[in-house]
Amino acid sequence: MRYxxxxxxxxxxxxxxxxxxxxxxxxxxxxxxxxxxxxxxxCSSCHGVNGQGNYRLGYPRLAGLDPGYIFHELESxxxxxxxxxxxxxxxxxLSRVQMMDVAAWFASQKPLPPKGVHPSERTIALxxxxxxxxxxxxxxxxxxxxxxxRGAGVGSRFPRLAGQYPNYLKTxxxxxxxxxxxxxxxxxxxxxxxxxxxxxxxxxxxxxxxDRIHGKAPALPGRRVTRLRYTRNFLPPLESAIPRGxxxxxxxxxxxxxxxxxxxxxxxxGNVLSCRNxxxxxxxxxxxxxxxxAYVAFPAYRVRNHKVTTIEQRIQACFRFSENGHPPPQDxxxxxxxxxxxxxxxxxxxxxxxxxxxxYPPLKTPPHPPNAVSGAQIFASHCAVCHGPxxxxxxxxxxxxxxxxxxxPRSYNSGADMHKVKLAAEFVRANMPYGRGGMLTxxxxxxxxxFVDSHxxxxxxxxxx
Amino acid sequence: MRYxxxxxxxxxxxxxxxxxxxxxxxxxxxxxxxxxxxxxxxCSSCHGVNGQGNYRLGYPRLAGLDPGYIFHELESxxxxxxxxxxxxxxxxxLSRVQMMDVAAWFASQKPLPPKGVHPSERTIALxxxxxxxxxxxxxxxxxxxxxxxRGAGVGSRFPRLAGQYPNYLKTxxxxxxxxxxxxxxxxxxxxxxxxxxxxxxxxxxxxxxxDRIHGKAPALPGRRVTRLRYTRNFLPPLESAIPRGxxxxxxxxxxxxxxxxxxxxxxxxGNVLSCRNxxxxxxxxxxxxxxxxAYVAFPAYRVRNHKVTTIEQRIQACFRFSENGHPPPQDxxxxxxxxxxxxxxxxxxxxxxxxxxxxYPPLKTPPHPPNAVSGAQIFASHCAVCHGPxxxxxxxxxxxxxxxxxxxPRSYNSGADMHKVKLAAEFVRANMPYGRGGMLTxxxxxxxxxFVDSHxxxxxxxxxx
Numbered sequence: 039m040r041y042x043x044x045x046x047x048x049x050x051x052x053x054x055x056x057x058x059x060x061x062x063x064x065x066x067x068x069x070x071x072x073x074x075x076x077x078x079x080x081c082s083s084c085h086g087v088n089g090q091g092n093y094r095l096g097y098p099r100l101a102g103l104d105p106g107y108i109f110h111e112l113e114s115x116x117x118x119x120x121x122x123x124x125x126x127x128x129x130x131x132l133s134r135v136q137m138m139d140v141a142a143w144f145a146s147q148k149p150l151p152p153k154g155v156h157p158s159e160r161t162i163a164l165x166x167x168x169x170x171x172x173x174x175x176x177x178x179x180x181x182x183x184x185x186x187x188r189g190a191g192v193g194s195r196f197p198r199l200a201g202q203y204p205n206y207l208k209t210x211x212x213x214x215x216x217x218x219x220x221x222x223x224x225x226x227x228x229x230x231x232x233x234x235x236x237x238x239x240x241x242x243x244x245x246x247x248x249d250r251i252h253g254k255a256p257a258l259p260g261r262r263v264t265r266l267r268y269t270r271n272f273l274p275p276l277e278s279a280i281p282r283g284x285x286x287x288x289x290x291x292x293x294x295x296x297x298x299x300x301x302x303x304x305x306x307x308g309n310v311l312s313c314r315n316x317x318x319x320x321x322x323x324x325x326x327x328x329x330x331x332a333y334v335a336f337p338a339y340r341v342r343n344h345k346v347t348t349i350e351q352r353i354q355a356c357f358r359f360s361e362n363g364h365p366p367p368q369d370x371x372x373x374x375x376x377x378x379x380x381x382x383x384x385x386x387x388x389x390x391x392x393x394x395x396x397x398y399p400p401l402k403t404p405p406h407p408p409n410a411v412s413g414a415q416i417f418a419s420h421c422a423v424c425h426g427p428x429x430x431x432x433x434x435x436x437x438x439x440x441x442x443x444x445x446x447p448r449s450y451n452s453g454a455d456m457h458k459v460k461l462a463a464e465f466v467r468a469n470m471p472y473g474r475g476g477m478l479t480x481x482x483x484x485x486x487x488x489f490v491d492s493h494x495x496x497x498x499x500x501x502x503x
Numbered sequence: 504m505r506y507x508x509x510x511x512x513x514x515x516x517x518x519x520x521x522x523x524x525x526x527x528x529x530x531x532x533x534x535x536x537x538x539x540x541x542x543x544x545x546c547s548s549c550h551g552v553n554g555q556g557n558y559r560l561g562y563p564r565l566a567g568l569d570p571g572y573i574f575h576e577l578e579s580x581x582x583x584x585x586x587x588x589x590x591x592x593x594x595x596x597l598s599r600v601q602m603m604d605v606a607a608w609f610a611s612q613k614p615l616p617p618k619g620v621h622p623s624e625r626t627i628a629l630x631x632x633x634x635x636x637x638x639x640x641x642x643x644x645x646x647x648x649x650x651x652x653r654g655a656g657v658g659s660r661f662p663r664l665a666g667q668y669p670n671y672l673k674t675x676x677x678x679x680x681x682x683x684x685x686x687x688x689x690x691x692x693x694x695x696x697x698x699x700x701x702x703x704x705x706x707x708x709x710x711x712x713x714d715r716i717h718g719k720a721p722a723l724p725g726r727r728v729t730r731l732r733y734t735r736n737f738l739p740p741l742e743s744a745i746p747r748g749x750x751x752x753x754x755x756x757x758x759x760x761x762x763x764x765x766x767x768x769x770x771x772x773g774n775v776l777s778c779r780n781x782x783x784x785x786x787x788x789x790x791x792x793x794x795x796x797a798y799v800a801f802p803a804y805r806v807r808n809h810k811v812t813t814i815e816q817r818i819q820a821c822f823r824f825s826e827n828g829h830p831p832p833q834d835x836x837x838x839x840x841x842x843x844x845x846x847x848x849x850x851x852x853x854x855x856x857x858x859x860x861x862x863y864p865p866l867k868t869p870p871h872p873p874n875a876v877s878g879a880q881i882f883a884s885h886c887a888v889c890h891g892p893x894x895x896x897x898x899x900x901x902x903x904x905x906x907x908x909x910x911x912p913r914s915y916n917s918g919a920d921m922h923k924v925k926l927a928a929e930f931v932r933a934n935m936p937y938g939r940g941g942m943l944t945x946x947x948x949x950x951x952x953x954f955v956d957s958h959x960x961x962x963x964x965x966x967x968x
Contacts, residue, residue, distance in 0.1 A: 171742065172938075174784035179938040184889070184906075186899035192906070193897050195888055223888040224936045266851055277636065285804040288811040319639035334854055337843045339750040346753040346839055350815070368833035374811055378802045385855040386731055389799055389846060423660055423688040424649070432658050434651035441649075441657075471689045473637075473644040 062105065067143030070136055078131050081140060084124070089144040093154055096205040101147035106194025108141035114221035121218045152201045157244035165245025168238055169199075176233040181242065184226075189246055195223055199246045207243035268391040274322050274330050274383040285378065292379025295372060296320050296329075299361060301438070303372050308363030309496075310431070310439045310448045313376075316360060316456060318469055321383060324395025325468045325475075330384040331396035349377060359454035362496050398464035404484040408459055413489025416482050420471055429493065441472075445493035453498030462487035527570065532608030535601055543596045546605060549589070554609040558619055561670040566612035571659025573606035579686035586683045617666045622709035630710025633703055634664075641698040646707065649691075654711055660688055664711045672708035730857040737858055739787050739795045739848040750843065757844025760837060761785050761794075764826060766903070768837050773828030774961075775896070775904045775913045778841075781825065781921060783934055786848060789860025790933045790940075796861035798849040814842060824919035827961050863929035869949040873924055878954025881947050885936055894958065906937075910958035918963030927952035 072087055074080035081100075085091050089100035100108060114120035115129035132140070157165070167173075169189065172180035182189055184196045191198030199207065213219040214231035222228060231239070277293075280286045295302040297320055299312040314320050321329035336349040343355075353376055354365030366372040387393060418427065424441040426432055431443035443449045455461050467483035469475040478486065537552055539545035546565075550556050554565035565573060579585035580594035597605070622630070632638075634654065637645035647654055649661045656663030664672065678684040679696035687693060696704070742758075745751045760767040762785055764777040779785045786794035801814040808820075818841055819830030831837040852858060883892065889906040891897055896908035908914045920926050932948035934940040943951065 167742075172784065174788045175738075177938060177940065179784075184937065186905050187901075187903070190899060190901075192899050196905075224885060224939055224942065226936065226938055229939055273640075277632075283804060284809075285802070285811055288802070288804075319637065319644075323639050330854075337750070337753070337839060337846055339748060339753075344749075346750055346843055348815075348839055348842055350813075350833065368815065374802060374813055377813055378811055381802055381854060386853045388851045388853055389795075390850040420689060434655060434657050436652075436655075438652070440651050440661075471691065472649065473642060473691055474689055474694055475642065477689070 062138045062142035064139070064142050064146060066136075067139035067141070070140050071143055075131075075136075078136075079128055081128075081144075085144070088147045090147075090150050091203060091206070093203045093205070096203060096209060098206040099149055099202055100144040102149035103145055103197055104191055104194045105138070105141040105145035107191075107197045108144055109137050110194060110221070112137040112141070114219075119219075119221035121213075149198075149201050152203075152247050155204055155244060155247040157204075157241070157248060161241045161244050162248070164238065165241035165243070166249070168234070168242040169245055169249070173233070173238070178230050178233050181246065188249060200249055202246060204240075204243040204247040207246060208239055211239040211243065265392040266388055266390060268388055268393045270394065271324065272330060272387055272393055272395065274328075275385050280382065288375050288378040289382045291371070292375035292377070292382075293320060295375055296379060298438075303357075303366065306357050306363050306366045306372060307361050308357075309361060309443075309450065311361060311442050311450060313356070315442045316465065318472075321380070323469075325399050326465075327397050328383070328393075328395060329380040330387050331393035333380040333384040334387045334389050334391055334393065335396065349380065353377070358499060360450045360456060362449075362451040362454075362499075398461065399468050401460065401464050401467060401480055401483070404463075404481050406481060408463070408484040408488035410485065410488040410492045412482075413485035413487070413492075416478065416486045417489050420478065421486065424472060429490065444490050445495045447496060449495050451496035451498060453500060457491065457495070459484070459487045459491050462490060527603040527607035529604070529607050529611060531601075532604035532606070535605050536608055540596075540601075543601075544593055546593075546609075550609070553612045555612075555615050556668060556671070558668045558670070561668060561674060563671040564614055564667055565609040567614035568610055568662055569656055569659045570603070570606040570610035572656075572662045573609055574602050575659060575686070577602045577606070579684075584684075584686040586678075614663075614666050617668075617712050620669055620709060620712045622669075622706070622713060626706045626709050627713070629703065630706035630708070631714070633699070633707040634710055634714070638698070638703070643695050643698050646711065653714060665714055667711060669705075669708040669712040672711060673704055676704040676708065731853055731855055733853055733856040733858045735859065736789065737795060737852055737860065739793075740850050745847065753840050753843040754847045756836070757840035757842070757847075758785060760840055761844060763903075768822075768831065771822050771828050771831045771837060772826050773822075774826060774908075774915065776826060776907050776915060778821070780907045781930065783937075786845070788934075790864050791930075792862050793848070793858075793860060794845040795849040795852050796858035798845040799852045799854050799856055799858065800861065814845065818842070823964060825915045825921060827914075827916040827919075827964075863926065864933050866925065866929050866932055866945055866948065869928075869946050871946060873928070873949040873953035875950070875953040875957045877947075878950035878952070878957075881943065881951045882954050885943065886951065889937060894955065909955050910960045912961060914960050916961035916963060918965060922956065922960070924949070924952045924956050927955060 068087075070078070071081040071085075071089075074083075081089075084095070084097040085100050089102075091097040091099040091101075111120060112125075112129045112132060115122060115125040116132075118126070129137075168178070169181040172178045172183065181199060184192065185199050186192040186196065189199035191200075210219060211227075211231045211234065214222065214227045217228070220228060234242070280289050291302075296313040296317070300307045300310050316327060317323075317329060318326040321327075324331075332352070333349060336352055337346050339345070340347045340352075345351075347355075350368045350373055353373065354368075357363050357365045366376075417425075417429070421429075421444075424432060425444050426441070429444040430446055430448070431439050432441040434440050439448075450456050456465065463480070463484040463486075466487055467476070467478060467480055470483075471477060533552075535543070536546040536550075536554075539548075546554075549560070549562040550565050554567075556562040556564040576585060577590075577594045577597060580587060580590040581597075583591070594602075633643070634646040637643045637648065646664060649657065650664050651657040651661065654664035656665075675684060676692075676696045676699065679687065679692045682693070685693060699707070745754050756767075761778040761782070765772045765775050781792060782788075782794060783791040786792075789796075797817070798814060801817055802811050804810070805812045805817075810816075812820075815833045815838055818838065819833075822828050822830045831841075882890075882894070886894075886909075889897060890909050891906070894909040895911055895913070896904050897906040899905050904913075915921050921930065928945070928949040928951075931952055932941070932943060932945055935948075936942060
């Protein structure tokens with residue numbers, strides 16, 4: 039197959055580029071390589087009959103190179119756009135037809151796997167980075183992006199690099215840089231070589247020598263997640279700073295949904311709770327699961343569903359569990375409005391940072407196990423005034439809920455995070471009574487959370503039949 | 504209706520709270536209010552028969568208040584949890600039944616709209632902010648979040664504030680703060696008053712006096728969009744910093760899709776282009792529409808589709824036009840992977856910032872109109888080496904495209920942004936030839952863009968029939 043492909047390439051070369059009267063002759067090429075001709079040293083003296091070259095002396099491996107490329111290089115030697123004391127006299131004595139034949143022969147040979155090159159792990163890592171990714175901070179593209187995946191070569195202008203000898207490659211890079219070689223398209227290689235350090239040139243040359251074309255890219259080690267921390271007090275922008283125009287209107291709609299979910303997201307809300315009931319000050323308050331802290335923390339892996347979850351999917355979970363309703367589709371206006379609102383609240387917050395004030399301040403396990411009986415007393419004295427003695431919330435004259443029900447059919451279902459006693463205790467300790475957060479002791483918060491949790495509520499929809 | 508509701512409330516009060524043997528008697532209440540009783544000053548002397556009070560003297564409007572609240576306040580005067588030299592002797596002489604009757608009478612009266620209060624625009628703005636939003640930086644909830652929408656009152660513990668006289672409200676706030684009034688649930692009002700400045704107490708009192716309960720919330724002015732600018736050189740994290748675990752795996756998958764879209768997102772790609780063809784260095788390179796800059800700029804209003812667009816919808820547009828394919832559903836793994844990858848690239852970038860290096864560096868209109876004929880010459884000398892003389896790109900031996908086709912059936916369709924000559928010129932000027940961006944002059948970039956654009960490509964799917 040390869041032989042045929044090369045032959046076809048040689049033919050094209052012959053017909054198109056050289057306007058020669060005949061196709062490349064492999065056997066003529068082989069004869070020249072083996073024996074040379076009057077005044078022409080045999081190529082095999084340095085490159086070997088099969089074009090495997092010589093690692094120690096830095097003679098390149100020609101086997102498997104593109105015939106057009108080999109031809110082009112011979113021409114370059116002839117016309118001094120590539121300087122080499124050995125090759126120049128040879129190239130000057132070869133006819134174009136001879137060049138073609140030699141090129142076709144070497145191209146038809148199979149390159150042997152590299153041997154004897156043993157770079158260190160560090161060198162491989164650096165070399166691989168340059169080969170695959172480049173150094174774009176200095177405008178250096180990765181070798182593979184032009185020379186093809188794993189450096190297998192692309193056409194006749196981007197030769198195969200894989201398995202080439204490292205000292206040869208390194209010499210070439212230095213030659214580009216010094217201008218001894220200047221036969222590259224658009225001065226690309228010259229520019230690249232001048233932007234690489236000596237160490238980088240060595241590393242990439244050694245990596246290319248040992249890399250397997252068909253090998254899989256080695257798995258990068260991967261670090262433990264170390265999140266950037268943002269320990270200052272983050273302040274979301276003023277409401278008065280919401281911009282004019284369509285984007286601002288979308289942010290405002292998101293805020294309205296957040297503020298009065300049953301009315302503004304009627305299709306998706308399944309109870310009478312609003313987002314702001316759990317996220318105080320409409321998602322702004324630090325320590326009350328503020329939306330600016332959540333926004334920059336997604337997408338993230340969630341243990342809860344064993345999935346990498348986007349902010350939209352996180353919002354859908356809120357609707358499903360805390361709202362006991364239906365998740366708004368990701369491309370619904372409700373979703374875009376909420377995401378726009380969160381995004382706007384997070385203006386200036388560093389993407390991916392662990393923001394101080396995220397979630398509810400964590401509580402340790404209490405000294406005494408949470409006690410719902412003592413919780414009932416705390417509820418009566420501290421919670422009932424707003425949430426009602428029966429925990430069913432309080433409505434205004436129009437019938438809408440001013441204070442949310444904490445259990446029963448109109449509250450969050452048992453799939454909601456707030457159904458976990460620990461989380462509820464953390465919320466209560468930091469944020470309840472409303473406007474007087476911190477009034478209860480940690481133990482009181484645990485107890486009242488246990489009391490709230492001891493009541494029936496709609497079932498987890500994942501467990502419904 | 505209102506009369507009946509009040510009567511019912513009075514009944515409940517009678518039966519539940521007071522264990523009295525009879526319901527509140529409105530006529531008895533009216534008589535007491537009008538004429539007083541032996542040793543009891545007539546309520547009307549200060550509050551008026553209909554309970555409208557007196558603005559100038561600071562006597563509160565009682566009309567329309569909750570009867571339970573009025574009763575509770577009379578009890579508070581009696582038991583000294585609310586101090587007032589005028590009310591104390593009156594309350595001490597009223598029986599519980601008389602209190603109930605008076606409360607029922609005042610509650611049944613309709614409060615008149617406020618008159619004579621004319622706060623400045625600035626005062627209204629500050630007052631409204633406190634009433635609606637609170638001052639959560641000092642743990643002050645908005646008045647309306649407990650006293651109900653527009654301060655209409657909630658139950659008997661959170662009285663109606665709307666239309667109350669501002670000097671009365673201000674006095675009350677000062678009384679809470681100084682401890683002259685201490686009959687509030689959980690010390691909430693005391694805490695709030697102690698956290699407000701005198702100016703804020705005035706402003707909110709005046710706002711509440713003039714605000715219309717059923718009026719619409721006034722539209723906030725809205726500012727012109729002034730984006731935070733990030734003018735330093737942003738550096739996305741090193742590839743070696745991709746974390747372990749599921750999130751890291753998702754990021755890596757996103758990077759693979761970005762790198763080889765036709766292979767890794769086969770279902771959605773409609774041509775042979777990859778994301779990295781337009782977003783060099785796999786979306787990292789400044790000036791090449793880097794993904795870290797895009798990530799923090801969405802959601803945003805796009806003139807193109809007249810919609811506020813999320814990052815997912817923006818990605819879908821790329822698939823539809825640049826990839827000439829099908830948009831991946833927003834909850835598909837392909838989408839989550841791409842968003843996770845962008846999010847990870849943007850680690851540390853401020854949300855919403857206009858990042859230096861976003862998009863392609865803008866070009867001004869060229870001195871000469873873009874000329875496709877001169878563009879053809881530039882293409883032949885500078886572009887054909889990689890993209891092929893026919894612009895159809897170059898493949899490696901395996902048949903995959905190393906350099907993308909720029910027109911024809913396998914390239915982007917005419918709905919893509921890159922189909923706009925200006926954008927293409929900007930891309931070319933900054934980024935082409937690959938690794939040698941900036942080599943062409945602006946005029947050359949315009950010309951070659953016009954040349955590329957002059958070729959046929961798949962139609963805009965929005966215009967297909």
